[in-house]
Amino acid sequence: MNFRMMTVAGLALVLAGCTTTGTGISKNAVEARWLGQPAGGFFAQYGPPISDVESGSSTVYSWKGGYKTRKVPAQYETTKDGKRGKRISSARTEYLSCSIQLTVSSDYVIRSIRIAGDRKRADGPSWCEEFLGAPAQTKPAATAG
Numbered sequence: 556m557n558f559r560m561m562t563v564a565g566l567a568l569v570l571a572g573c574t575t576t577g578t579g580i581s582k583n584a585v586e587a588r589w590l591g592q593p594a595g596g597f598f599a600q601y602g603p604p605i606s607d608v609e610s611g612s613s614t615v616y617s618w619k620g621g622y623k624t625r626k627v628p629a630q631y632e633t634t635k636d637g638k639r640g641k642r643i644s645s646a647r648t649e650y651l652s653c654s655i656q657l658t659v660s661s662d663y664v665i666r667s668i669r670i671a672g673d674r675k676r677a678d679g680p681s682w683c684e685e686f687l688g689a690p691a692q693t694k695p696a697a698t699a700g
Contacts, residue, residue, distance in 0.1 A: 583670070583681075583683075583684050583688065584680060584684040584685075584687075584688025584689070585655070585668055585670065585683055585684055585687045585688045586668050587688065588687065588688050588689070589657075589665050589668055589687070590665055590666070590667070590668065591664060591665065592664070592665050593663055593664060593665070594616070594657060594659045594663050594664065594665050595663060597618075597657065597665065598618075601618070601620050601621075601687070602618075602620050603618075604616035604617055604618045604657070605617050605618060605619055610658075612660065612661045613658050613659060613660050613661065613666065614658075614659050615656055615657070615658050615659075616656065616657045616658075616659060617654070617655075617656050617671070618654070618655050618656075618657060619652060619653070619654045619655075619672070620652070620653060621651065621652055621653040621682065621683070621686040621687070622650075622651070622652050623650075623651045623652075623682075623686075624648060624649070624650055624651070625648070625649045625651055626646070626647075626648055626649075627646065627647050627648070627649060628646050629642055629643075629644060629645050629646040630642070630643045630644045631643060649674065651674050651682045651686075652672065652682075653670070653672065653673055653682055653683040653686055653687060654670070654671040654672030654673070655668055655669065655670050655671055655683065655687070656668070656669045656671055670683050
């Protein structure tokens, strides 16, 4: 009986050593786009932080931006004959913004991102993911002619 318990305990320790902590794995589009990138590129593209706090060899920057007003039209159910039926939801205006905290190492590289304020959507990415997660749009080069 003791041999079985020792074997099970040993197997449990081996399996526990095989688990990952999840660090370095991006959880959303913002982390996928910006983790490991220079903080200067982020601030050049989206504007300066609103505050910063030094924490040992790293600095935590608080940033807020991406202000947008989005009008959401009313939604109606569709009847059997394809016509507009009863109203499901009223038209509304959404006021969007994104707040994040960037932890930046002493070599000015983004080491972690925490979304502090965001507007989630049931049918797609959140506003922060939509605004900050997409790669920067580049302008086409002008042709000589």
